[in-house]
Amino acid sequence: MAEAEAQHARAASLAHRVPDLAALELLLAVARLGSLGAAAREVGITQPAASSRIRSMERQLGVALVDRSPRGSRLTDAGALVTDWARRVVEAAAAFDAGARALRDRRDSRLRVAASMTIAEYLLPGWLLALHAERPDTAVSLLAGNSTKVAELLLSGEADLGFVEGLTVPSGLDATVIARDRLIVVTAPGHPWARRRRTLAARELAETPLILRERGSGTRQVLDAALGGLARPLIELSSTTAVKASAVSGAGPSVLSELVVGEELAMRRLVSIPVEGVSLQRELRAVWPTGHRPTGPARELLSLTRG
Amino acid sequence: MAEAEAQHARAASLAHRVPDLAALELLLAVARLGSLGAAAREVGITQPAASSRIRSMERQLGVALVDRSPRGSRLTDAGALVTDWARRVVEAAAAFDAGARALRDRRDSRLRVAASMTIAEYLLPGWLLALHAERPDTAVSLLAGNSTKVAELLLSGEADLGFVEGLTVPSGLDATVIARDRLIVVTAPGHPWARRRRTLAARELAETPLILRERGSGTRQVLDAALGGLARPLIELSSTTAVKASAVSGAGPSVLSELVVGEELAMRRLVSIPVEGVSLQRELRAVWPTGHRPTGPARELLSLTRG
DNA sequence: ATGAGGGCATAAGCTGGTCTTATGAGCGAG
DNA sequence: CTCGCTCATAAGACCAGCTTATGCCCTCAT
Numbered sequence A, B: 001m002a003e004a005e006a007q008h009a010r011a012a013s014l015a016h017r018v019p020d021l022a023a024l025e026l027l028l029a030v031a032r033l034g035s036l037g038a039a040a041r042e043v044g045i046t047q048p049a050a051s052s053r054i055r056s057m058e059r060q061l062g063v064a065l066v067d068r069s070p071r072g073s074r075l076t077d078a079g080a081l082v083t084d085w086a087r088r089v090v091e092a093a094a095a096f097d098a099g100a101r102a103l104r105d106r107r108d109s110r111l112r113v114a115a116s117m118t119i120a121e122y123l124l125p126g127w128l129l130a131l132h133a134e135r136p137d138t139a140v141s142l143l144a145g146n147s148t149k150v151a152e153l154l155l156s157g158e159a160d161l162g163f164v165e166g167l168t169v170p171s172g173l174d175a176t177v178i179a180r181d182r183l184i185v186v187t188a189p190g191h192p193w194a195r196r197r198r199t200l201a202a203r204e205l206a207e208t209p210l211i212l213r214e215r216g217s218g219t220r221q222v223l224d225a226a227l228g229g230l231a232r233p234l235i236e237l238s239s240t241t242a243v244k245a246s247a248v249s250g251a252g253p254s255v256l257s258e259l260v261v262g263e264e265l266a267m268r269r270l271v272s273i274p275v276e277g278v279s280l281q282r283e284l285r286a287v288w289p290t291g292h293r294p295t296g297p298a299r300e301l302l303s304l305t306r307g
Numbered sequence C: 001a002t003g004a005g006g007g008c009a010t011a012a013g014c015t016g017g018t019c020t021t022a023t024g025a026g027c028g029a030g
Numbered sequence D: 001c002t003c004g005c006t007c008a009t010a011a012g013a014c015c016a017g018c019t020t021a022t023g024c025c026c027t028c029a030t
Helices: A002-009 A021-033 A036-043 A047-061 A077-104 A117-122 A124-134 A147-155 A202-207 A218-227 A240-248 A262-266 A296-306 B002-012 B021-033 B036-043 B047-061 B077-104 B117-122 B124-134 B147-155 B202-207 B218-227 B240-248 B262-266 B296-306
Strands: A066-069 A072-075 A111-115 A140-144 A161-164 A173-187 A210-213 A233-237 A254-257 A271-273 A281-289 B066-069 B072-075 B111-115 B140-144 B161-164 B173-187 B209-213 B232-237 B254-257 B271-273 B281-289
Touching (some): A036 A047, A077 B047, A077 B077, A077 B140, A111 A147, A111 A296, A147 A161, A147 A281, A173 A296, A202 A218, A210 A254, A218 A254, A240 A254, B077 B124, B111 B296, B117 B124, B117 B140, B117 B161, B161 B296, B209 B218, B240 B254, B281 B296
Parallel strands (some): B111 B140
Antiparallel strands (some): A173 A271, A173 A281, B066 B072, B161 B281, B173 B254
C-alpha cells in the first residue's frame, strides 16, 4: 500500500520535480566553496552554466537557494535545508555507483568479493566507497548469493573474499566476525504491538504469524534457531525489500535486521518492538578459503569493515 | 577527509555514472510490472523510449539488468541488486521532493509546520510523504529554526504545528511526546574507543574533548544537562552534517542523535560506543499554542508521527 | 492451423534543454 | 584607479531522448 500510494503520488513523476544529480552535486559544491564560479570549476563546467543551472533549480523548487553577492554566494536558510536533503540523494547515488562499479568489473578484476544478499545490498556499497577513497585504482567485482553460493565461489577460486550472515561458517573456510547484527521485531506504527507497554515475550513472538523471508535465508535461519524452529509465517517473501514493504503497509509484524530498517525506523514508517527472552543477535563474518589469509586489497577491505 | 576524498573520487562526476532519476524510476516500474511496455505506460512514455532508456542504462553500467523475452521482462540477478540500490536513491529523492514541496508552499498554505533543524532534516520529509499519501491535496509549508524560533512562530500565528527537540517545552505551548531519541557516542572505526571492551563511564566522556554542535543547539543542551554542564568541546560546529563529517574523518569522538547517524552506523563509517551512568535520552515533542488543539491536517500529521 | 494480441527492437526525424563563448557590470583591495 | 574577483545576460551549437512507424517473435484461443 505504501508502495502503491507512493506510486500514485509520483504520478507526475519525481524526476520532473527533483533536480538531476549533476545539479545536486553542483549545489553541494556551491555550499562547500561559497562561490558559483569555484563550484563550476570543480564540477567541470563554465560559470554561466552553473549560474543558469542553479537558477533553474530555484525556479523548479520555487525557493531561493543562494544569496548571490559580488563577493561570493552563500546558501539561504532554505538552501541549507535543501542542500542537506540533496546530500542524502547524492550519497545514495554514490552507493549505487560503488555497487554498480563492482558489478561491472566482473571479470579479470583484482578483487572479487562474494557476499550474501543483505550484506551486498546494505553494507558493501559503503565499504566499496571507503575502499575506493583509499585505493582508487582497485577494481572490485561483486557476486551475490546465499552462504552456500559464497562458499562455492571462494572454494572454486572465483572469489577472493566472502561475506556471510548465517549462524555457521561453511566448512573449508576461515572466518572472522566483522560486525554483530541484531534482528528486531518491527510493525507498522498503527499495529497494536506498537502501543504495548510491556516487552514482548519470546513465546508470544513464536505464536504470532509473521511476515518473513523464505526458509533458508540467513535471517530466517537465525530466527528459527532463536525460537526453536517455531517461527510461524503469515506471508513468506523472497526479498528483504518485499518484506519491508509488506510490514510498512501494515500487513503484520515482521522480524528484520536492524541494518535494513534504519531508514524506516527513523522515518517512523516502522516501529521497533522490544522482545525479551530470546537472543536475536547474529554475526556477520568475512570468510576466505582455509589457509589463504586475505592479502593486498582483500586485506584492505577487511580492515575497513572492522574499522 | 572523507568529504575531500569523496570529492576526488567523484572527479569524473557521479552524474555521468549514475542513471538519472527518470531511468531509475523506470527500472523500478519494470521490476514491479514485469514488462517494459507496461512500465513505459506507467511513467508516461512510449515503449521504444523505455526500451532504449533501459538499454542505455545497461550500457552505462556495463551489466545486463533485465532478461527480455517475448512474453515480458524479468530482472537478472544483477538487475535485482541494482534495483534495490536504485530504490534507495529514489526514496532519497522522494524525501527531497516532500521537503522541497513544503518549503515552496510557504505562503497561504493550509498547514504550516515549524520544526527544529534536526527534525526538519531527518524526520519531516518522511512524515510529509506519508501525509501526502493520505491527503494528497494538503499543501504543507515548513519553517525551520531552533526551539525559541518555533515557539515564536506558533505564538504569532505564523505556524499551526511545531516540533521541538529540547529538554523543556517553551512556555505558552502545549506538547505531546511523539518519540524518544537517544544520543549516542560515536567515533570513527579507527578510534581507540572503538576497540574497548568495557563500556564508557560518564566521567570519561565528560573529561574527553568532543566534536559538538554549538552551545544552544538541542543536542548540546541535552548533553550538557546529562553531564552536568561539563561537556568539553574539541571542535564546535554549527551543523549536524559538519559534525558528522568531522567524526567520520576521525577527528575525535562525538555525541549525536541516533536519528542522524543511522546510515553511518550501518555503513560502519561510524561506530557506537556504549556509555553507562548517564541518560542521553531526549524527547521529541509536537507543540502547539496552549488551548489550540491541532485539528484538520495538523491533527492528521500528528497522528502519523505517533503511528 | 491461423489470426489476434502482447512483447520487444529498429529506424528516422524532430525538439528542447544545456552547454559554450563572448561580453558587461558591481564591488573591494592594493 | 585599476586589477581581480564575483555574477548576469545573450546568441549560437550540439546532443540526448522522445515520438511515430514499422517489423518480428511468441502464445493463446478460435
